[in-house]
Amino acid sequence: MAGGPMVIGEWADDTTARRSWRDxxxxxxxxxxxxxxxxxxxxxxxxxxxxWEQGRAVEAGSDGGHQSGS
Structure with a gap:
C-alpha cells in the first residue's frame, strides 16, 4: 500500500533472496x-x-506485470 509501512532487505545470494520472498x-x-x-x-x-499483490502472485513483465492464476 502506498505510504504504508515498508520493510527492505538486501541479499547477496539469489537463493536466500527467493527463500525470504516465499517466507x-x-x-x-x-x-x-x-x-x-x-x-x-x-x-x-x-x-x-x-x-505478490492482492493476495496472489503477479508475473513481472515489461507491461508492468499481470496477475497469474497461482
Missing amino acids: WVGLYGSDEKVVIRLTQEAADSEHVLLA
Whole structure:
C-alpha cells in the first residue's frame, strides 16, 4: 500500500533472496493490502523478479506485470 509501512532487505545470494520472498508471502501474503516484491537493482534501474499483490502472485513483465492464476 502506498505510504504504508515498508520493510527492505538486501541479499547477496539469489537463493536466500527467493527463500525470504516465499517466507514473507507465507507470513504476510494473506492480507490483500500487502505487496511483496523481489527486485534486482542495476546501475540506474530496478527489475521486478517476483511479486505478490492482492493476495496472489503477479508475473513481472515489461507491461508492468499481470496477475497469474497461482
